[in-house]
Amino acid sequence: MAAVDDLKFQEFDDAANLLAANPDATTISIDEPEIPKNQHSRLQEPRREEDDELLGTDDSDKTELLAGQKKSAPFWTFEYYQTFFDVDTYQVLDRIKGSVFPVPGKNFVRLYIRSNPDLYGPFWICATLVFTIAVSGNLSNFFIHLGKPTYHYVPQFRKVSIAATAIYAYAWLVPLALWGFLMWRNSKVMNIVSYSFLEIVCVYGYSLFVYIPTAILWIIPEKVVRWVLMIFSLCLSGSVLVMTFWPAVRDDNRRIALATIGTVVLLHALLAVGCLAYFFDAPELDFPAPIIPARNGTTVVTKSL
Protein backbone atom coordinates (compact mmCIF):
# COMPACT_ATOMS: atom_id res chain seq x y z
CA MET A 1 0.00 0.00 0.00
CA ALA A 2 1.16 3.47 -0.62
CA ALA A 3 0.49 4.48 2.99
CA VAL A 4 2.87 1.83 4.35
CA ASP A 5 5.50 2.91 1.88
CA ASP A 6 5.08 6.45 3.01
CA LEU A 7 5.63 5.48 6.61
CA LYS A 8 8.91 3.73 5.85
CA PHE A 9 11.97 5.70 6.71
CA GLN A 10 13.66 7.16 3.68
CA GLU A 11 17.30 7.69 3.54
CA PHE A 12 17.97 11.24 2.41
CA ASP A 13 20.46 11.77 -0.31
CA ASP A 14 23.38 14.07 -0.13
CA ALA A 15 22.24 17.64 -0.24
CA ALA A 16 24.08 18.26 -3.47
CA ASN A 17 22.38 15.36 -5.20
CA LEU A 18 18.99 16.40 -3.94
CA LEU A 19 19.52 19.89 -5.18
CA ALA A 20 20.77 18.69 -8.50
CA ALA A 21 17.55 16.77 -8.87
CA ASN A 22 15.42 19.69 -7.81
CA PRO A 23 17.37 22.92 -8.29
CA ASP A 24 14.69 25.28 -7.10
CA ALA A 25 14.16 23.69 -3.72
CA THR A 26 14.50 25.74 -0.57
CA THR A 27 17.68 24.89 1.26
CA ILE A 28 18.93 25.79 4.69
CA SER A 29 22.49 25.44 5.84
CA ILE A 30 23.83 26.21 9.29
CA ASP A 31 27.32 27.62 9.32
CA GLU A 32 29.56 28.91 12.06
CA PRO A 33 28.85 32.57 12.39
CA GLU A 34 32.45 33.78 12.29
CA ILE A 35 33.18 32.57 8.80
CA PRO A 36 32.44 35.62 6.75
CA LYS A 37 30.17 35.20 3.83
CA ASN A 38 31.72 37.50 1.34
CA GLN A 39 30.01 38.26 -1.87
CA HIS A 40 33.22 39.04 -3.72
CA SER A 41 34.81 35.67 -3.53
CA ARG A 42 33.61 33.46 -6.30
CA LEU A 43 35.35 30.52 -4.70
CA GLN A 44 32.09 29.61 -3.00
CA GLU A 45 29.57 27.61 -4.94
CA PRO A 46 26.53 29.53 -6.13
CA ARG A 47 24.37 27.46 -3.77
CA ARG A 48 25.90 29.28 -0.81
CA GLU A 49 24.75 32.67 -1.96
CA GLU A 50 21.22 31.37 -2.13
CA ASP A 51 21.60 30.10 1.39
CA ASP A 52 22.76 33.45 2.57
CA GLU A 53 19.84 35.25 1.14
CA LEU A 54 17.38 32.76 2.53
CA LEU A 55 18.93 32.61 5.95
CA GLY A 56 19.12 36.36 6.00
CA THR A 57 22.30 36.46 8.05
CA ASP A 58 22.88 40.05 9.00
CA ASP A 59 26.33 40.33 7.56
CA SER A 60 25.55 39.10 4.12
CA ASP A 61 22.32 41.05 3.94
CA LYS A 62 23.94 44.22 5.10
CA THR A 63 26.98 43.90 2.95
CA GLU A 64 24.85 43.05 -0.05
CA LEU A 65 22.63 46.05 0.48
CA LEU A 66 25.41 48.35 1.53
CA ALA A 67 27.62 47.31 -1.33
CA GLY A 68 24.95 48.52 -3.60
CA GLN A 69 24.26 51.70 -1.69
CA LYS A 70 27.75 52.66 -0.73
CA LYS A 71 29.68 55.14 -2.78
CA SER A 72 26.66 56.11 -4.79
CA ALA A 73 27.20 59.80 -4.10
CA PRO A 74 29.03 61.61 -6.89
CA PHE A 75 32.68 62.12 -6.22
CA TRP A 76 32.51 65.85 -5.91
CA THR A 77 30.26 65.77 -2.85
CA PHE A 78 31.45 65.49 0.73
CA GLU A 79 29.26 62.44 1.37
CA TYR A 80 31.25 60.43 -1.12
CA TYR A 81 34.36 60.79 1.00
CA GLN A 82 32.45 60.17 4.18
CA THR A 83 31.81 56.62 3.01
CA PHE A 84 35.52 55.97 3.37
CA PHE A 85 35.42 56.88 7.04
CA ASP A 86 32.50 54.72 7.98
CA VAL A 87 34.23 52.87 10.80
CA ASP A 88 33.84 52.81 14.54
CA THR A 89 36.58 52.82 17.12
CA TYR A 90 36.31 49.13 17.88
CA GLN A 91 36.51 48.27 14.16
CA VAL A 92 39.74 50.18 13.74
CA LEU A 93 41.17 48.54 16.83
CA ASP A 94 40.12 45.12 15.55
CA ARG A 95 41.83 45.73 12.23
CA ILE A 96 44.99 46.85 13.95
CA LYS A 97 44.91 43.76 16.12
CA GLY A 98 44.46 41.61 13.04
CA SER A 99 47.49 43.12 11.39
CA VAL A 100 49.74 42.61 14.40
CA PHE A 101 48.63 39.04 15.12
CA PRO A 102 48.14 37.49 11.70
CA VAL A 103 46.34 34.20 11.85
CA PRO A 104 47.85 31.79 9.34
CA GLY A 105 45.37 30.99 6.65
CA LYS A 106 43.01 33.85 7.36
CA ASN A 107 42.95 36.62 4.83
CA PHE A 108 43.12 40.09 6.38
CA VAL A 109 40.86 41.63 3.79
CA ARG A 110 38.22 38.94 4.03
CA LEU A 111 38.25 38.78 7.76
CA TYR A 112 38.45 42.40 8.76
CA ILE A 113 37.79 44.69 5.85
CA ARG A 114 34.77 42.84 4.49
CA SER A 115 34.02 45.35 1.74
CA ASN A 116 34.18 48.30 4.11
CA PRO A 117 37.65 49.69 3.45
CA ASP A 118 38.44 52.83 5.33
CA LEU A 119 40.97 55.55 4.82
CA TYR A 120 41.21 56.50 8.47
CA GLY A 121 43.56 53.68 9.41
CA PRO A 122 46.05 54.04 6.55
CA PHE A 123 46.24 57.82 6.86
CA TRP A 124 46.72 58.10 10.60
CA ILE A 125 48.92 55.04 10.93
CA CYS A 126 51.23 56.55 8.33
CA ALA A 127 51.18 59.91 10.13
CA THR A 128 51.99 58.26 13.45
CA LEU A 129 54.75 56.23 11.85
CA VAL A 130 56.32 59.32 10.31
CA PHE A 131 56.51 61.14 13.62
CA THR A 132 57.48 58.03 15.55
CA ILE A 133 60.42 57.37 13.26
CA ALA A 134 61.58 60.98 13.33
CA VAL A 135 61.27 61.29 17.10
CA SER A 136 62.83 57.89 17.83
CA GLY A 137 65.68 58.54 15.45
CA ASN A 138 66.36 61.85 17.12
CA LEU A 139 66.22 60.30 20.60
CA SER A 140 68.43 57.39 19.67
CA ASN A 141 71.05 59.69 18.18
CA PHE A 142 70.91 61.76 21.33
CA PHE A 143 71.54 58.76 23.55
CA ILE A 144 74.29 57.38 21.36
CA HIS A 145 76.26 60.60 21.33
CA LEU A 146 75.43 61.61 24.88
CA GLY A 147 78.81 61.39 26.48
CA LYS A 148 80.87 62.84 23.70
CA PRO A 149 82.31 66.27 24.38
CA THR A 150 81.96 67.61 20.86
CA TYR A 151 78.32 66.68 20.57
CA HIS A 152 75.75 69.41 20.23
CA TYR A 153 72.16 68.26 20.18
CA VAL A 154 70.18 69.17 17.09
CA PRO A 155 66.51 68.45 16.61
CA GLN A 156 66.98 67.38 12.97
CA PHE A 157 63.56 68.58 12.05
CA ARG A 158 64.14 68.33 8.33
CA LYS A 159 64.03 64.58 8.63
CA VAL A 160 60.33 64.72 9.40
CA SER A 161 59.51 65.88 5.90
CA ILE A 162 61.77 63.24 4.40
CA ALA A 163 60.14 60.55 6.48
CA ALA A 164 56.69 61.81 5.52
CA THR A 165 57.50 61.75 1.82
CA ALA A 166 58.97 58.27 1.96
CA ILE A 167 56.23 56.66 4.00
CA TYR A 168 53.27 58.26 2.28
CA ALA A 169 54.75 57.49 -1.12
CA TYR A 170 55.19 53.88 -0.11
CA ALA A 171 51.72 53.56 1.37
CA TRP A 172 49.96 55.03 -1.67
CA LEU A 173 52.08 54.51 -4.77
CA VAL A 174 52.97 50.89 -4.19
CA PRO A 175 49.30 49.90 -3.74
CA LEU A 176 48.52 51.85 -6.92
CA ALA A 177 51.17 49.95 -8.84
CA LEU A 178 50.11 46.65 -7.36
CA TRP A 179 46.47 47.29 -8.12
CA GLY A 180 47.28 48.22 -11.70
CA PHE A 181 49.37 45.10 -12.08
CA LEU A 182 46.63 42.87 -10.63
CA MET A 183 44.04 44.43 -12.90
CA TRP A 184 46.27 43.80 -15.88
CA ARG A 185 46.78 40.19 -14.92
CA ASN A 186 43.06 39.84 -14.29
CA SER A 187 42.38 40.73 -17.86
CA LYS A 188 44.65 37.93 -18.99
CA VAL A 189 43.97 35.22 -16.44
CA MET A 190 40.61 34.87 -14.79
CA ASN A 191 41.51 35.27 -11.16
CA ILE A 192 39.02 34.24 -8.59
CA VAL A 193 39.91 36.81 -6.02
CA SER A 194 40.30 40.45 -6.88
CA TYR A 195 40.69 43.47 -4.68
CA SER A 196 39.66 47.06 -5.12
CA PHE A 197 42.23 49.80 -4.89
CA LEU A 198 40.99 50.96 -1.51
CA GLU A 199 41.23 47.49 -0.05
CA ILE A 200 44.86 47.25 -1.11
CA VAL A 201 45.58 50.68 0.40
CA CYS A 202 43.85 49.50 3.56
CA VAL A 203 45.96 46.35 3.81
CA TYR A 204 49.17 48.26 3.28
CA GLY A 205 48.23 50.93 5.77
CA TYR A 206 47.30 48.54 8.53
CA SER A 207 50.31 46.34 7.85
CA LEU A 208 52.56 49.30 8.59
CA PHE A 209 51.22 49.50 12.12
CA VAL A 210 53.68 46.97 13.53
CA TYR A 211 56.55 49.27 12.58
CA ILE A 212 55.41 51.84 15.14
CA PRO A 213 56.40 49.89 18.27
CA THR A 214 59.42 48.62 16.34
CA ALA A 215 60.59 52.17 15.70
CA ILE A 216 60.17 53.01 19.37
CA LEU A 217 62.20 49.97 20.36
CA TRP A 218 64.87 50.91 17.84
CA ILE A 219 65.97 53.58 20.31
CA ILE A 220 67.93 50.81 22.01
CA PRO A 221 71.44 51.33 20.66
CA GLU A 222 72.34 47.70 20.09
CA LYS A 223 72.86 46.57 16.54
CA VAL A 224 71.81 42.98 17.16
CA VAL A 225 68.64 44.04 18.93
CA ARG A 226 67.73 46.35 16.09
CA TRP A 227 68.17 43.74 13.41
CA VAL A 228 66.25 41.13 15.38
CA LEU A 229 63.41 43.59 15.84
CA MET A 230 63.43 44.44 12.17
CA ILE A 231 63.30 40.83 11.05
CA PHE A 232 60.52 40.10 13.50
CA SER A 233 58.36 43.01 12.41
CA LEU A 234 59.11 42.31 8.77
CA CYS A 235 57.86 38.77 9.23
CA LEU A 236 54.68 39.92 10.91
CA SER A 237 53.68 42.61 8.47
CA GLY A 238 55.05 40.73 5.49
CA SER A 239 52.94 37.72 6.37
CA VAL A 240 49.82 39.88 6.40
CA LEU A 241 50.63 41.09 2.91
CA VAL A 242 51.57 37.66 1.61
CA MET A 243 48.45 36.02 2.96
CA THR A 244 46.36 38.75 1.41
CA PHE A 245 47.86 38.70 -2.03
CA TRP A 246 48.67 35.06 -2.49
CA PRO A 247 45.05 34.11 -3.29
CA ALA A 248 44.96 36.85 -5.86
CA VAL A 249 47.91 35.61 -7.86
CA ARG A 250 48.07 31.90 -7.24
CA ASP A 251 45.99 31.04 -10.31
CA ASP A 252 48.37 32.88 -12.51
CA ASN A 253 51.56 31.67 -14.06
CA ARG A 254 53.73 30.25 -11.28
CA ARG A 255 56.68 32.46 -11.95
CA ILE A 256 54.65 35.64 -12.15
CA ALA A 257 52.88 34.80 -8.91
CA LEU A 258 56.11 34.20 -7.09
CA ALA A 259 57.68 37.29 -8.61
CA THR A 260 54.75 39.44 -7.46
CA ILE A 261 54.85 38.17 -3.92
CA GLY A 262 58.60 38.49 -3.88
CA THR A 263 58.44 42.09 -5.02
CA VAL A 264 55.84 42.95 -2.39
CA VAL A 265 57.99 41.52 0.38
CA LEU A 266 61.16 43.04 -1.03
CA LEU A 267 59.70 46.55 -1.13
CA HIS A 268 58.45 46.13 2.40
CA ALA A 269 61.88 45.07 3.56
CA LEU A 270 63.48 47.94 1.69
CA LEU A 271 61.29 50.40 3.55
CA ALA A 272 62.27 48.98 6.92
CA VAL A 273 65.97 48.80 6.13
CA GLY A 274 65.96 52.26 4.62
CA CYS A 275 64.30 53.77 7.67
CA LEU A 276 66.72 52.07 10.00
CA ALA A 277 69.73 53.16 7.98
CA TYR A 278 68.70 56.76 7.43
CA PHE A 279 67.11 57.82 10.66
CA PHE A 280 69.06 55.85 13.22
CA ASP A 281 72.79 56.31 13.51
CA ALA A 282 74.92 53.25 13.96
CA PRO A 283 75.63 52.62 17.62
CA GLU A 284 79.20 51.46 17.82
CA LEU A 285 81.07 53.28 15.16
CA ASP A 286 82.91 56.32 16.30
CA PHE A 287 82.51 59.20 14.00
CA PRO A 288 82.43 62.93 14.46
CA ALA A 289 79.31 64.52 15.81
CA PRO A 290 76.78 65.35 13.12
CA ILE A 291 76.99 68.51 11.14
CA ILE A 292 79.30 70.93 12.74
CA PRO A 293 80.15 73.23 9.85
CA ALA A 294 83.68 74.47 9.65
CA ARG A 295 84.24 78.18 9.37
CA ASN A 296 84.67 78.10 5.63
CA GLY A 297 81.28 76.54 5.14
CA THR A 298 82.14 72.93 4.39
CA THR A 299 80.45 70.28 6.45
CA VAL A 300 81.73 66.91 7.47
CA VAL A 301 79.27 64.06 7.58
CA THR A 302 80.16 60.43 7.84
CA LYS A 303 77.57 57.80 8.34
CA SER A 304 77.62 54.11 7.88
CA LEU A 305 75.48 51.25 8.96
Place this chain on the structure above:
Amino acid sequence: MAASEGGVDGGPLFAGLADVSISGDIPVEGEITVPVGSRSPDEDYSTLDEPVKDTIMRDLKAVGKKFVHVMYPKKSSALLRDWDLWGPLVLCVSLALMLQGGSADSKDDGGPQFAEVFVIIWFGAVVITLNSKLLGGTISFFQSLCVLGYCIMPLTVAMLVCRLVLLAGSGTISFIIRLIVVVAMFGWSTLASTAFLADSQPPNRKGLVVYPIFLFYFVISWMILTFTPQ
Protein backbone atom coordinates in the same frame (compact mmCIF):
# COMPACT_ATOMS: atom_id res chain seq x y z
CA MET B 1 -9.32 113.60 10.03
CA ALA B 2 -11.79 113.03 12.71
CA ALA B 3 -11.99 109.35 12.13
CA SER B 4 -8.42 108.75 13.27
CA GLU B 5 -9.25 109.50 16.85
CA GLY B 6 -10.23 106.52 18.82
CA GLY B 7 -13.78 105.83 19.75
CA VAL B 8 -13.78 108.08 22.76
CA ASP B 9 -17.34 107.35 23.62
CA GLY B 10 -16.71 103.63 23.56
CA GLY B 11 -17.88 103.01 20.06
CA PRO B 12 -15.78 101.24 17.44
CA LEU B 13 -13.34 103.17 15.29
CA PHE B 14 -14.47 104.42 11.91
CA ALA B 15 -18.01 103.47 12.76
CA GLY B 16 -19.42 106.27 10.73
CA LEU B 17 -17.38 105.48 7.68
CA ALA B 18 -18.73 102.05 7.01
CA ASP B 19 -20.25 103.09 3.77
CA VAL B 20 -17.67 105.59 2.60
CA SER B 21 -15.63 104.73 -0.46
CA ILE B 22 -12.59 106.67 -1.53
CA SER B 23 -12.62 107.75 -5.13
CA GLY B 24 -9.49 107.73 -7.14
CA ASP B 25 -9.09 111.50 -7.57
CA ILE B 26 -8.53 112.35 -3.93
CA PRO B 27 -4.80 112.87 -3.52
CA VAL B 28 -3.16 111.01 -0.68
CA GLU B 29 -0.54 112.94 1.19
CA GLY B 30 1.73 112.38 4.07
CA GLU B 31 4.85 110.48 5.10
CA ILE B 32 4.92 106.90 3.91
CA THR B 33 8.32 105.91 5.27
CA VAL B 34 8.65 103.97 8.50
CA PRO B 35 10.54 105.94 11.11
CA VAL B 36 14.00 104.47 11.81
CA GLY B 37 13.68 104.98 15.48
CA SER B 38 11.86 101.69 16.02
CA ARG B 39 13.28 99.07 18.34
CA SER B 40 13.90 96.28 15.79
CA PRO B 41 16.69 93.80 16.66
CA ASP B 42 18.68 94.77 13.60
CA GLU B 43 19.19 98.15 15.13
CA ASP B 44 21.50 96.80 17.84
CA TYR B 45 23.92 95.15 15.37
CA SER B 46 24.47 98.20 13.24
CA THR B 47 28.02 98.94 14.23
CA LEU B 48 28.98 101.22 11.44
CA ASP B 49 28.70 104.41 13.42
CA GLU B 50 30.43 103.48 16.63
CA PRO B 51 33.92 104.68 17.45
CA VAL B 52 36.82 102.46 16.34
CA LYS B 53 37.87 101.89 19.93
CA ASP B 54 34.57 100.17 20.63
CA THR B 55 34.97 97.84 17.68
CA ILE B 56 38.47 96.84 18.63
CA MET B 57 37.66 96.46 22.30
CA ARG B 58 34.71 94.24 21.53
CA ASP B 59 36.85 91.87 19.49
CA LEU B 60 39.62 91.95 22.06
CA LYS B 61 37.18 91.15 24.81
CA ALA B 62 35.84 88.20 22.83
CA VAL B 63 39.35 86.90 22.30
CA GLY B 64 40.19 87.39 25.95
CA LYS B 65 37.04 85.61 27.05
CA LYS B 66 38.02 82.63 24.93
CA PHE B 67 41.46 82.56 26.49
CA VAL B 68 39.83 82.37 29.89
CA HIS B 69 37.66 79.53 28.66
CA VAL B 70 40.73 77.60 27.61
CA MET B 71 42.34 78.16 30.97
CA TYR B 72 39.36 76.77 32.81
CA PRO B 73 37.87 74.32 30.32
CA LYS B 74 34.26 73.72 31.11
CA LYS B 75 31.68 72.57 28.68
CA SER B 76 30.54 75.94 27.54
CA SER B 77 29.35 76.73 24.09
CA ALA B 78 30.70 80.28 24.01
CA LEU B 79 33.92 79.13 22.44
CA LEU B 80 32.09 77.25 19.78
CA ARG B 81 29.36 79.69 19.00
CA ASP B 82 31.29 82.83 18.28
CA TRP B 83 34.39 81.56 16.66
CA ASP B 84 37.20 83.78 15.61
CA LEU B 85 40.68 83.09 14.36
CA TRP B 86 42.48 86.07 15.86
CA GLY B 87 43.56 84.19 18.94
CA PRO B 88 44.94 81.19 17.02
CA LEU B 89 46.80 83.51 14.67
CA VAL B 90 48.43 85.43 17.52
CA LEU B 91 49.33 82.21 19.34
CA CYS B 92 50.69 80.54 16.23
CA VAL B 93 52.83 83.51 15.25
CA SER B 94 54.22 83.96 18.74
CA LEU B 95 54.98 80.26 19.06
CA ALA B 96 56.71 80.19 15.68
CA LEU B 97 58.71 83.28 16.58
CA MET B 98 59.80 81.83 19.89
CA LEU B 99 60.91 78.64 18.16
CA GLN B 100 63.28 80.68 16.05
CA GLY B 101 66.78 81.31 17.10
CA GLY B 102 67.33 77.63 17.63
CA SER B 103 70.56 75.92 16.73
CA ALA B 104 70.71 76.84 13.10
CA ASP B 105 74.14 75.47 12.36
CA SER B 106 73.01 74.06 9.12
CA LYS B 107 69.66 74.18 7.49
CA ASP B 108 69.27 70.46 7.53
CA ASP B 109 69.61 69.72 11.17
CA GLY B 110 68.21 72.68 12.95
CA GLY B 111 64.87 73.07 14.55
CA PRO B 112 61.76 73.90 12.60
CA GLN B 113 61.77 77.10 10.65
CA PHE B 114 59.03 79.69 11.02
CA ALA B 115 57.22 78.49 7.92
CA GLU B 116 57.42 74.89 9.06
CA VAL B 117 55.83 75.64 12.43
CA PHE B 118 53.14 77.73 10.78
CA VAL B 119 52.35 75.03 8.22
CA ILE B 120 52.33 72.28 10.79
CA ILE B 121 49.93 74.09 13.05
CA TRP B 122 47.48 75.24 10.42
CA PHE B 123 47.70 72.24 8.15
CA GLY B 124 47.47 69.94 11.15
CA ALA B 125 44.39 71.75 12.44
CA VAL B 126 42.75 71.61 9.02
CA VAL B 127 43.45 67.90 8.67
CA ILE B 128 42.07 67.16 12.12
CA THR B 129 38.94 69.18 11.37
CA LEU B 130 38.43 67.36 8.07
CA ASN B 131 38.95 64.08 9.86
CA SER B 132 36.32 64.83 12.46
CA LYS B 133 33.86 66.00 9.83
CA LEU B 134 34.43 62.94 7.69
CA LEU B 135 33.79 60.74 10.68
CA GLY B 136 30.41 62.35 11.05
CA GLY B 137 31.01 65.20 13.45
CA THR B 138 28.47 67.98 13.71
CA ILE B 139 30.86 70.81 14.40
CA SER B 140 31.50 73.36 11.71
CA PHE B 141 34.84 73.77 10.01
CA PHE B 142 35.85 77.11 11.49
CA GLN B 143 34.54 76.31 14.94
CA SER B 144 36.86 73.35 15.09
CA LEU B 145 39.79 75.39 13.80
CA CYS B 146 39.01 78.00 16.45
CA VAL B 147 39.02 75.49 19.29
CA LEU B 148 42.19 73.76 18.16
CA GLY B 149 43.96 77.07 17.74
CA TYR B 150 42.94 78.46 21.10
CA CYS B 151 43.99 75.28 22.87
CA ILE B 152 47.56 75.88 21.75
CA MET B 153 47.70 78.56 24.44
CA PRO B 154 49.05 76.31 27.23
CA LEU B 155 51.82 75.17 24.91
CA THR B 156 52.72 78.75 24.07
CA VAL B 157 52.97 79.43 27.78
CA ALA B 158 55.17 76.35 28.06
CA MET B 159 57.42 77.68 25.30
CA LEU B 160 57.76 80.97 27.13
CA VAL B 161 58.69 79.17 30.34
CA CYS B 162 61.19 77.00 28.47
CA ARG B 163 62.93 79.97 26.97
CA LEU B 164 63.17 81.63 30.36
CA VAL B 165 64.54 78.45 31.94
CA LEU B 166 67.06 78.09 29.13
CA LEU B 167 68.26 81.60 29.85
CA ALA B 168 69.26 80.39 33.27
CA GLY B 169 71.17 77.37 32.00
CA SER B 170 70.82 74.23 29.90
CA GLY B 171 71.87 71.42 32.17
CA THR B 172 70.00 68.40 33.36
CA ILE B 173 67.93 70.23 35.95
CA SER B 174 66.69 72.73 33.43
CA PHE B 175 65.82 69.83 31.14
CA ILE B 176 63.81 68.15 33.85
CA ILE B 177 61.95 71.36 34.61
CA ARG B 178 61.23 71.88 30.93
CA LEU B 179 60.08 68.29 30.56
CA ILE B 180 57.65 68.57 33.44
CA VAL B 181 56.26 71.89 32.22
CA VAL B 182 55.84 70.72 28.64
CA VAL B 183 54.21 67.46 29.64
CA ALA B 184 51.78 69.26 31.94
CA MET B 185 50.85 71.81 29.29
CA PHE B 186 50.49 69.12 26.66
CA GLY B 187 48.05 67.29 28.89
CA TRP B 188 46.17 70.51 29.54
CA SER B 189 45.89 71.33 25.83
CA THR B 190 44.68 67.90 24.92
CA LEU B 191 42.14 67.80 27.72
CA ALA B 192 40.87 71.29 26.96
CA SER B 193 40.35 70.65 23.27
CA THR B 194 38.80 67.26 23.93
CA ALA B 195 36.37 68.82 26.37
CA PHE B 196 35.17 71.18 23.70
CA LEU B 197 35.23 68.91 20.70
CA ALA B 198 34.28 65.49 21.96
CA ASP B 199 30.61 66.21 22.39
CA SER B 200 30.03 66.92 18.75
CA GLN B 201 31.15 63.47 17.65
CA PRO B 202 29.10 60.32 17.33
CA PRO B 203 29.60 58.37 20.53
CA ASN B 204 31.23 55.26 19.08
CA ARG B 205 33.88 57.23 17.24
CA LYS B 206 35.15 59.50 19.97
CA GLY B 207 38.44 57.64 20.22
CA LEU B 208 39.02 58.01 16.51
CA VAL B 209 38.61 61.78 16.78
CA VAL B 210 40.62 62.29 19.96
CA TYR B 211 43.70 60.42 18.79
CA PRO B 212 44.70 62.86 15.99
CA ILE B 213 44.30 65.76 18.44
CA PHE B 214 46.65 63.94 20.80
CA LEU B 215 49.15 63.42 17.97
CA PHE B 216 48.92 67.08 16.93
CA TYR B 217 49.69 68.46 20.36
CA PHE B 218 52.36 65.81 20.87
CA VAL B 219 54.22 67.00 17.79
CA ILE B 220 54.01 70.62 18.94
CA SER B 221 55.21 69.62 22.41
CA TRP B 222 58.10 67.74 20.86
CA MET B 223 59.11 70.83 18.91
CA ILE B 224 58.99 72.88 22.10
CA LEU B 225 60.92 70.39 24.19
CA THR B 226 63.71 69.88 21.69
CA PHE B 227 64.32 73.57 21.24
CA THR B 228 67.94 74.29 21.99
CA PRO B 229 69.35 77.77 21.77
CA GLN B 230 72.49 78.35 19.84
